[in-house]
Amino acid sequence: xHSAQPNRLAxxxxxxxxxxxxxxxxxxxxxxxxxxxxxxxxxxAAGARHVSAxxxxxxxxxxxxxxxxxxxxxxxxxxxxxxxxxLLLGGNGLVMLGERDVPSGLAALIIAVVPLFVVVLRRVFGxxxxxxxxxxxxxxxxxxxxxxxxxxxxxxxxxxAMLMLVGASFSWAIGTFFSKRLTLPRDPLASTGAQMLVGxxxxxxxxxxxxxxxxxxxxxxxxxxxxxxxxxxxxxxVIAYTAYTWVLQHASVSRVSTYxxxxxxxxxxxxxxxxxxxxxxxxxxxxxIIVIAVALVIRAEANRAPTEEIIEAEAG
Numbered sequence: 315x316h317s318a319q320p321n322r323l324a325x326x327x328x329x330x331x332x333x334x335x336x337x338x339x340x341x342x343x344x345x346x347x348x349x350x351x352x353x354x355x356x357x358x359a360a361g362a363r364h365v366s367a368x369x370x371x372x373x374x375x376x377x378x379x380x381x382x383x384x385x386x387x388x389x390x391x392x393x394x395x396x397x398x399x400x401l402l403l404g405g406n407g408l409v410m411l412g413e414r415d416v417p418s419g420l421a422a423l424i425i426a427v428v429p430l431f432v433v434v435l436r437r438v439f440g441x442x443x444x445x446x447x448x449x450x451x452x453x454x455x456x457x458x459x460x461x462x463x464x465x466x467x468x469x470x471x472x473x474x475a476m477l478m479l480v481g482a483s484f485s486w487a488i489g490t491f492f493s494k495r496l497t498l499p500r501d502p503l504a505s506t507g508a509q510m511l512v513g514x515x516x517x518x519x520x521x522x523x524x525x526x527x528x529x530x531x532x533x534x535x536x537x538x539x540x541x542x543x544x545x546x547x548x549x550x551x552v553i554a555y556t557a558y559t560w561v562l563q564h565a566s567v568s569r570v571s572t573y574x575x576x577x578x579x580x581x582x583x584x585x586x587x588x589x590x591x592x593x594x595x596x597x598x599x600x601x602x603i604i605v606i607a608v609a610l611v612i613r614a615e616a617n618r619a620p621t622e623e624i625i626e627a628e629a630g
Contacts, residue, residue, distance in 0.1 A: 324564035332561035336573045339554040341580025343630030344418035349542035355529040356410035357521030364402050364514030367551030371507035393496035394508035397489045402513025404485025408478045415475035417591040422581030424479040426604050430454040431487030450610030457603030464596045502559040571612045575605040
């Protein structure tokens with residue numbers, strides 16, 4: 315979805331400001347999701363988040379670039395629909411469901427393997443992969459096993475919920491992989507807005523079919539859940555993604571990709587500090603393995619043309 319070459323003339327402080335937004339905000343979305351799940355139906359809440367964000371982005375485009383920015387072809391809408399459903403319905407929807415029973419820090423670590431799944435998809439579809447990448451992929455899946463198996467065996471964490479998060483990672487990887495192979499709107503924000511609208515509507519439809527409207531009790535929505543949802547809409551979906559698309563145009567992909575292994579650390583720290591989530595030895599070991607593995611993959615792929623594919627790992 316992002317193909318512009320970095321503009322090295324951007325002031326360094328602006329680049330770091332945008333990166334800091336991506337680091338902190340995207341790392342904090344897992345905490346916000348956990349809070350939303352406390353009193354709101356997960357799929358309908360996610361649908362409201364993304365439809366709202368899509369409308370805001372389209373409104374901004376209308377104001378800044380005029381109606382022509384919203385005139386998308388049928389092929390562009392179909393491409394955006396596929397990617398949006400994979401990223402948001404499959405990816406974010408399963409995160410919303412999984413985080414009902416999985417601590418936010420652990421969820422973020424499982425989602426961190428998205429770049430590794432993308433590498434697997436590239437190999438399955440016949441693309442050449444740097445030899446050093448395989449070490450990182452193997453290590454990453456070992457790290458994921460370290461996170462899931464001990465917590466599942468002990469009964470401390472719901473195995474099905476953790477598997478939902480693995481499914482979310484894979485679905486996000488599918489959306490990322492095919493986003494480079496489908497016709498999408500040239501304007502990154504128009505593409506994002508279209509994906510959010512379609513993905514958000516998909517989440518609302520599935521939430522309706524799952525009977526979540528019966529769980530909508532506005533009087534029972536906590537203030538924290540409402541504020542967390544607003545935070546996800548404004549900061550997680552609109553501001554952070556705008557910062558992400560901007561920094562991709564003003565810094566090297568390898569530099570931007572550092573967020574893929576900073577976000578889980580931020581999520582773990584916030585989860586422990588705010589929600590008193592337990593950080594045991596298995597989470598620490600798994601976190602170290604996964605962060606190193608993702609760093610190895612990003613480094614090994616840094617000089618390859620389709621590098622952008624391995625860094626879109628935010629499913630929160």
